Amino acid sequence: MPEILVQYQAEIWQSIGETFIMVGVSILFAIGLGLPLGTLLFLTRKGQLLENRYVFSLLNLFVNIVRSFPFLLFVIFLIPFTRWIIGTAIGTAAATVPLSIIAIAYYSRLVEQSLIDVPKGVIEAAISMGASTREIIFKFLFVEARSGLVLGLTTSTISFISYSTIVGVVGGGGIGDFAIRYGYQRFETELMTYMIIIMIILVQLIQFLGTTISKTIDKR
Amino acid sequence: MISLIDVSKVYNQKDNSTFHAIDSVSLSINRGDIYGIIGRSGAGKSTLLRLINLLEIPSSGTVIVDGEDLTNLSKQKLRHARQSIGMIFQHFNLVSNKTVLENVLVPLELARYPKKERLDRVREVLRFVGLEDLMSKYPSQLSGGQKQRVAIARALANKPKILLCDEPTSALDPNTTKEILEVLQSIHKELDVTIVIVSHEMDLIKSICNRVTIIDNGQVYETVDIKPKGIVNSDHTPDWFLTQLTEERESDNA
Ligand SMILES: Nc1ncnc2c1ncn2[C@@H]1O[C@H](COP(=O)(O)OP(=O)(O)OP(=O)(O)O)[C@@H](O)[C@H]1O
Numbered sequence: 001m002p003e004i005l006v007q008y009q010a011e012i013w014q015s016i017g018e019t020f021i022m023v024g025v026s027i028l029f030a031i032g033l034g035l036p037l038g039t040l041l042f043l044t045r046k047g048q049l050l051e052n053r054y055v056f057s058l059l060n061l062f063v064n065i066v067r068s069f070p071f072l073l074f075v076i077f078l079i080p081f082t083r084w085i086i087g088t089a090i091g092t093a094a095a096t097v098p099l100s101i102i103a104i105a106y107y108s109r110l111v112e113q114s115l116i117d118v119p120k121g122v123i124e125a126a127i128s129m130g131a132s133t134r135e136i137i138f139k140f141l142f143v144e145a146r147s148g149l150v151l152g153l154t155t156s157t158i159s160f161i162s163y164s165t166i167v168g169v170v171g172g173g174g175i176g177d178f179a180i181r182y183g184y185q186r187f188e189t190e191l192m193t194y195m196i197i198i199m200i201i202l203v204q205l206i207q208f209l210g211t212t213i214s215k216t217i218d219k220r
Numbered sequence: 221m222i223s224l225i226d227v228s229k230v231y232n233q234k235d236n237s238t239f240h241a242i243d244s245v246s247l248s249i250n251r252g253d254i255y256g257i258i259g260r261s262g263a264g265k266s267t268l269l270r271l272i273n274l275l276e277i278p279s280s281g282t283v284i285v286d287g288e289d290l291t292n293l294s295k296q297k298l299r300h301a302r303q304s305i306g307m308i309f310q311h312f313n314l315v316s317n318k319t320v321l322e323n324v325l326v327p328l329e330l331a332r333y334p335k336k337e338r339l340d341r342v343r344e345v346l347r348f349v350g351l352e353d354l355m356s357k358y359p360s361q362l363s364g365g366q367k368q369r370v371a372i373a374r375a376l377a378n379k380p381k382i383l384l385c386d387e388p389t390s391a392l393d394p395n396t397t398k399e400i401l402e403v404l405q406s407i408h409k410e411l412d413v414t415i416v417i418v419s420h421e422m423d424l425i426k427s428i429c430n431r432v433t434i435i436d437n438g439q440v441y442e443t444v445d446i447k448p449k450g451i452v453n454s455d456h457t458p459d460w461f462l463t464q465l466t467e468e469r470e471s472d473n474a
């Protein structure tokens with residue numbers, strides 16, 4: 001192992017841990033709130049089961065606003081809110097607040113897109129069998145869209161990793177922040193290179209995993 | 221069995237005008253009928269069929285199925301009523317990420333069919349349509365005719381009294397069409413199911429229907445009683461194709 005990695009071993013492991021926490025929490029929020037939000041976005045669209053122009057426009061506006069913010073500004077803009085929720089605006093826990101909100105908005109849009117791809121006839125068949133909206137969602141929509149949902153989550157996760165490098169500005173830590181602080185600011189170019197390689201490997205792994213899972217569950 | 225009384229379906233169009241897809245239609249379908257609905261493209265056949273199970277909500281009029289006024293039911297009661305009206309479609313509309321078994325299982329789950337008896341029931345309907353061996357296949361591994369038979373099995377799972385068919389054979393070749401018609405006929409005979417078929421194929425309607433309504437411009441043009449001619453044997457072998465092609469050439473030469 002290169003000497004410089006050994007030298008900074010403890011810090012490197014810690015930064016990897018921080019990245020995992022930030023990205024992990026983002027994924028949880030993406031699934032827990034982004035999936036329902038995306039489903040609601042889809043269902044309230046024109047011509048869909050719960051068509052509702054007002055609800056759709058409201059949700060759509062929320063998603064668009066969050067996603068159009070440059071992320072750095074979003075983090076700073078949210079500082080009062082973060083302080084209110086977490087008690088402080090500094091540190092890894094605080095960094096998960098803007099990350100989770102962007103995760104919800106980001107994944108919900110991809111969920112909406114995957115659900116749009118479900119053939120309308122399948123939903124019709126479900127209605128003709130007497131399925132309730134809830135049953136249509138769980139027994140038809142999510143089943144038919146599952147590979148798209150997994151691919152969307154993969155793409156999202158990779159974006160979350162990229163976003164997580166920016167929260168260094170509020171002391172969020174993580175691999176990206178470490179690379180900037182030690183590698184760039186202290187001119188340890190070699191160290192920075194290694195950190196970038198670690199990030200690349202991480203992203204490759206996630207993409208490979210996501211693609212493989214999505215392919216195996218796709219029977220269309 | 222089914223009565224439509226003065227039913228209309230009006231769509232609002234982009235330019236704020238209205239369009240009468242179905243215009244004050246009344247008709248009654250008796251128990252035991254194989255009832256045909258025929259007409260040119262855009263006449264309103266599909267819309268009319270979909271009004272029967274309220275897949276389209278009528279703009280006005282009454283839909284009575286098996287003595288129950290569907291237009292007056294609560295959402296939950298309507299869902300319940302739909303469970304005893306089977307429906308099949310031109311493009312089958314199976315869930316492609318579910319196996320044949322799982323596809324047929326769904327309506328039983330929806331109807332809270334006793335858990336222990338579900339698998340037996342799935343086997344029974346799949347045997348009826350002749351697909352018992354393909355239970356663990358996915359729809360993408362099946363031919364069009366097989367897919368439609370899965371769809372039929374799915375529609376029959378809850379022992380419906382009525383089967384609605386929207387262009388059930390329009391995506392299939394003549395041989396497969398014949399197969400599907402035979403299945404429909406045995407459903408009618410052996411399971412005592414009233415069948416409504418929408419089609420633009422005259423041969424199909426003539427071969428199995430006993431009563432036919434011609435729809436045009438969203439209105440009933442005429443309803444006639446006919447004697448079903450039976451399913452024509454359309455065994456299209458390579459030889460048949462060859463004869464058809466060469467006969468044409470010979471009559472051109474003559
Ligand atoms: N959701 C809708 N909004 C507006 N117009 C509609 C809608 N659904 C159907 N129509 C119109 O109603 C008319 C009847 O449609 P329908 O699908 O019932 O025709 P069809 O007889 O089944 O035709 P085909 O043989 O082509 O399937 C068509 O002119 C169609 O454009």
Ligand SMILES: [Mg+2]
Pocket residue numbers: 265266267387
């Ligand atoms: Mg049609």
